[in-house]
Amino acid sequence: MNTPIRDFVAAYQQKKTARLHMPGHKGMGPLGCEAMDITEIQGADALYEAAGVIAESEKNASALFDTRCTCYSAEGSTQCIKAMLHLALKFHGGQGRPVALAGRNAHKAFLYAAALCDFDVQWLYPEHQSDRCACPITAEGVARALEQMNEMPFCVYITSPDYLGGITDVEGIARACHARGVPLLVDNAHGAYLKFMPEDAHPMALGADLCADSAHKTLPVLTGGAYLHIGKGALQPYERHAKEAMALFGSTSPSYLILQSLDCANAYLEKDFPGRLGDLCRRLDACKEELRQRGFSVLPGERIKLVLKGDGPGLCNRLSENNIAWEFADDSHVVLMFSPENGEEDFARLDRALQCPLPPKEGRAPALSPLPRAVTIRQAIFAPSEMIPVEKALHRICAAPTVSCPPAVPIVISGEIITHDALAALIYWGVDQISVIKE
Ligand SMILES: Cc1ncc(COP(=O)(O)O)c(C=O)c1O
Numbered sequence: 001m002n003t004p005i006r007d008f009v010a011a012y013q014q015k016k017t018a019r020l021h022m023p024g025h026k027g028m029g030p031l032g033c034e035a036m037d038i039t040e041i042q043g044a045d046a047l048y049e050a051a052g053v054i055a056e057s058e059k060n061a062s063a064l065f066d067t068r069c070t071c072y073s074a075e076g077s078t079q080c081i082k083a084m085l086h087l088a089l090k091f092h093g094g095q096g097r098p099v100a101l102a103g104r105n106a107h108k109a110f111l112y113a114a115a116l117c118d119f120d121v122q123w124l125y126p127e128h129q130s131d132r133c134a135c136p137i138t139a140e141g142v143a144r145a146l147e148q149m150n151e152m153p154f155c156v157y158i159t160s161p162d163y164l165g166g167i168t169d170v171e172g173i174a175r176a177c178h179a180r181g182v183p184l185l186v187d188n189a190h191g192a193y194l195k196f197m198p199e200d201a202h203p204m205a206l207g208a209d210l211c212a213d214s215a216h217k218t219l220p221v222l223t224g225g226a227y228l229h230i231g232k233g234a235l236q237p238y239e240r241h242a243k244e245a246m247a248l249f250g251s252t253s254p255s256y257l258i259l260q261s262l263d264c265a266n267a268y269l270e271k272d273f274p275g276r277l278g279d280l281c282r283r284l285d286a287c288k289e290e291l292r293q294r295g296f297s298v299l300p301g302e303r304i305k306l307v308l309k310g311d312g313p314g315l316c317n318r319l320s321e322n323n324i325a326w327e328f329a330d331d332s333h334v335v336l337m338f339s340p341e342n343g344e345e346d347f348a349r350l351d352r353a354l355q356c357p358l359p360p361k362e363g364r365a366p367a368l369s370p371l372p373r374a375v376t377i378r379q380a381i382f383a384p385s386e387m388i389p390v391e392k393a394l395h396r397i398c399a400a401p402t403v404s405c406p407p408a409v410p411i412v413i414s415g416e417i418i419t420h421d422a423l424a425a426l427i428y429w430g431v432d433q434i435s436v437i438k439e
Contacts, residue, residue, distance in 0.1 A: 001060050001063075001064070001266045001267045001270045002056075002060070002267070003057070003260075003263045003264050003266065003267050004052075004053040004056045004057050004263065005044075005045075005053045005054060005057050005256070005259050005260050005262075005263035006260045006263050006264050007053075008043060008044060008053045009036055009038060009044070009256060009260055012038065012041075012043075012044075013027075013035050013036065021038075021039060021041050022039045022253070023037060023038075023039060025037070033257060036256070036257060036260060037255070037256055037257050038256045039253060039256065040253075044256070047072065047074070047246075047250075047254045047259070048243050048244075048246060048247040048250070048252075049243070050243070054072065054259065057072070057259075057262070057263040057266065058070055058071060058072055060263075060266040061227060061262065061266055062229075064195070064266060064269055064270060065195055065202065065204055065227070065229055066195075066204060066205065066232065067204050067229045067230055067231060067232065068230045068231060068232045068234060068239055069229075069230040069238075069239035069242055070227050070228070070229050070230070071083075071227065071228040071242050071243060071246050072225070072226075072227065072259060072262050073224075073225070073226040073227065073228060073246065073250065074224050074225065074250075074251075074254040074255045074258040074259060075224055075226070075249075075250050075251065075254070076189075076214055076216070076223075076224050076225075076226045077107075077109065077187065077188075077189040077212040077213065077214040077226045078109040078112075079226065079228075079246060079249045079250050080212035080213075080226050080227065080228040080246070081107070081109040081110060081113060081187055081189075081212045082109065082112065082113040082116065082117075082248075082249040083228055083242070083245035083246045083248065083249055084185050084210040084211070084212060084228060084238075084245070085100070085110070085113040085114075085117055085119070085155070085157070085185065086113070086117055086245045086248060086249070087210065087236075087238045087241060087242065087245045088100075088154050088155040088183050088185060088209075088210065088238075089117055089119060089154055090241055090245070091183075091235075091236040091238065092154035092155075094151055094152065094154060095151070096151065097119070097120050098119040098120070098153075098154040099119065099120045099121065099122050099149075099151070099153045099154065100114070100119055100120075100121050100122070100153055100154060100155050100156075100157050101121075101122050101124060101142070101145055101146065101149070101153040101155070101156045101157070101182075102121050102122070102123060102124060102156070102157040102158070103123075103124050103135040103137055103157065103158045103159055103168075104123045104124060104125050104126070104135050104368055105133055105134060105135035105159050105162055105163075105409050106157065106159055106187065106409070106410075107159065107187060107189065107407075107408050107409060108401045108408045108409075108410055109187075109408075110157065110187070111377055111381070111401050111410060111413065111414055112381070114377040114378065115377050115378045115380075115381035115382065115414070116249075116378075118376070118378045119154065120376060120377070121377065121413075122145070122149070122153065123370065123413075124137045124141060124142065124145060124158075125137075125368065125369070125370065126367075127141055131164060131333070131365055133162050133163035133164045133166075133407045133409050134162050134163075134164050134166045135158075135159065135162065135166075135168075136166060136168070137158065137168065137173075138169060138172070138173075139169050139172030139173045139175065139176045140176075142156060142173050142176045142177065143176040143179070146176065146177070146180050146182065152180055152181065152182050153182060154182075154183075155182065155183050155184070155185045155209075156173065156176075156177045156182055156183070156184050156185070157185045157186075157187070158170070158173060158184070158185075158186055158187070159186075159187040159189075160186060160187070160188065160191065160203070161188075161190040161191045161194075161301065161302050161305075162190070163190070163328060163335060163407040163409070164299060164301065164305075164307050164333060164335065165299060165300075165301030165302035165305040165307045165335070166301050166302075167191075167201070167301055167302060170184070170186060170203045170206040170207065170208055171206040171207055174206060174207030174208055174209075175207065178207070178235070181235065183209035183210065183234065183235050183236065184207070184208045184209050184210075185208070185209065185210045185211065186203040186208045186210070186211040186212075187211075187212055188202070188203050188208075188211040188212060188213045189212060189213065189214040189217060189226075190214070190217055190218065190302070191203070191213065191218070191302075192213035192214065192215050192217065192218050192219050192227065193218040193219060193277060193304060193339075196269060196273050196274045196277050197274075197277065197278075197281070197303075198274075198278055198281075203229075203231075204229050204231050204232075207231070207233060208231055209230070209231050209233075209234040209235055209236075209238070210228070210229065210230055210231065210234065210238060211228075211229050211231075212226065212227070212228055212229075213226060213227045213229065214226045215227055215262060215265060217337070218304065218337070218339060219265055219269065219273075219339075220265060220268060220273075220339070220341060221258075221261045221262055221265045222255075222257060222258050222261040223258075224255060224258045225258045225259075225261050225262045225265070227262075228242060228245075228246060230242060273340065276340035277304075277340055279340065280304060280338060280339070280340045280342070281303040281304065283347065284303060284304065284306065284338060285303065287306070287347060287350070287351075288306060290351075291306075291308070291354060294354070294355070294356060294357065295356065295357040296308055296310065296354065296357045297309040297310060297357070297359075299333075304337065304338050304339065305335060305336065305337055305338070306335075306336040306338065306350075307333060307334070307335050307336075308333065308334045308336075308354075309332060309333055309360060310332065310333075310334070310357055310358045310359055310360050311331075311332070311358040311359060311360055311361055312329045312330050312331050312332055312333055312334055312360075313329070313331070314358040315329070315334045315354075315358055316329050316334060318353045318354065318358075319334070319353050321353065322349045322350075322352050322353035323349065324336075324346075324349050324350065324353055328407055330429070330430075331360070331361065331365070331428075331430075332360040332361070332365065336350075365428060365429075366421065366424055366425040366428050368411065368425065369421060371412060371413070371416040371417060371418075371419055371421075371422055372416065372417045372419070373413075373415050373416050373417070374397045374415060374416070374417050375397065375415045375437070376415055377413065377414045377415050379415065380397060380398060380399050380414035380415035380437060381399065381400055381414050383399055383437045383438070384437070384438045385399035385400060385435050385436060385437055385438060386435070386436060386438050387433045387434065387435055388433065388434060388436055389432060389433060389434075390423065390426050390427060390431050390432055390433065390434045391423075391427075393418045393423060393426070393434050393436055394418060394419075394420065394423055395417060395418065395419075396417070396418050396434075396436040396437070396439075397415065397416070397417055397418070397436060397437040398412040398413065398414050398415065398416050398417075398418060398434065398435070398436060398437075399414060399435040399436050399437045400414065400435040401413070401414055401435075402431055402433065402434045402435050411425050411426055411429055411431065412425075412426065412434075418434070418436070
């Protein structure tokens with residue numbers, strides 16, 4: 001597979017052209033990568049009107065992911081999530097205020113999209129007690145919820161995989177959605193690699209209409225690189241407005257470092273990656289089995305994540321002592337993310353760090369339950385607001401989603417009233433300040 005964006009920039013670098021264009025570093029600087037950092041000059045194409053090297057590279061990605069259309073993002077899945085929701089709304093024929101039917105563990109990018117595009121949300125809650133990052137909903141649950149709605153939602157929106165490695169039945173949910181003519185949108189930020197697994201488990205192969213992949217989270221791509229994919233069987237011709245939708249939420253100066261990284265990834269993904277990913281999965285399966293033998297509680301789910309249930313802070317201390325940085329940890333979980341780029345030395349460190357388990361401390365995480373809503377998400381996010389200590393927030397209305405990243409899964413949704421239960425959940429999850437609407 002060719003790499004047209006990288007080839008263009010490499011040729012430009014070689015020519016040593018006088019750079020009388022942006023950016024101001026003129027190809028020199030302390031990072032060492034400045035010479036590769038250009039802008040949309042003659043021949044470099046333009047991300048949102050792609051017809052040259054970018055269009056060619058995006059076609060390569062589309063072929064790799066077997067999609068009807070794939071668009072690059074240099075601003076993460078955050079941009080793709082907003083764009084796909086905007087697209088679903090654009091093709092929605094319904095009357096009245098549009099509603100999305102969405103898993104309650106949505107990333108805050110989804111809430112920002114609800115505020116910017118002004119739609120309402122009917123939440124799908126997990127059928128059994130679960131963590132705030134997980135929302136194990138089923139195809140039957142989605143079918144039931146759709147049956148009970150008077151007006152069809154403009155989309156069903158799910159997050160799979162979730163932060164704790166949980167994988168949802170995308171195929172079954174897609175069938176349930178399509179039976180009612182509703183598109184399925186998947187936040188696949190954590191799952192770009194699924195395409196290259198021995199068994200293709202990518203949402204595009206399982207019938208989703210649109211999905212957002214953070215290439216940078218699991219593939220060898222610079223931070224910020226992501227894809228908006230449109231499925232071959234998508235219910236609407238979303239591709240006609242895809243670039244327009246991405247432009248609505250993106251900068252007019254996309255990073256060419258990130259675009260080149262996405263471009264180069266195509267060649268690598270096509271060649272070595274699937275084999276190396278298979279090797280990694282087998283290596284991690286063995287590692288997880290060994291940890292289980294030692295008494296660790298290892299959560300099932302994604303094969304390239306190692307999710308330990310236990311005393312989060314205690315486990316993090318052990319990881320730190322062995323010079324290991326983790327992806328995410330809370331009171332009772334530690335999430336470690338691997339890719340084929342991790343070497344044996346990393347596994348050896350892990351082995352030293354995790355000699356014996358540390359059980360979780362007493363106390364059960366509160367379940368997320370429906371809260372009364374006072375105003376729409378848009379009204380709440382755009383209202384005059386103030387930050388107050390969480391203990392003083394009882395009966396106040398949540399404004400901006402107060403949640404740090406990771407996992408950026410809001411505990412209280414903008415516009416909801418903070419009840420006693422919500423307060424307990426916020427305190428449990430260590431939130432000490434919260435944004436509320438001014439009274
Ligand atoms: C589930 C989920 N969705 C979306 C995002 C946003 O992705 P990005 O950082 O690529 O914008 C994240 C980021 O961590 C995430 O965890």
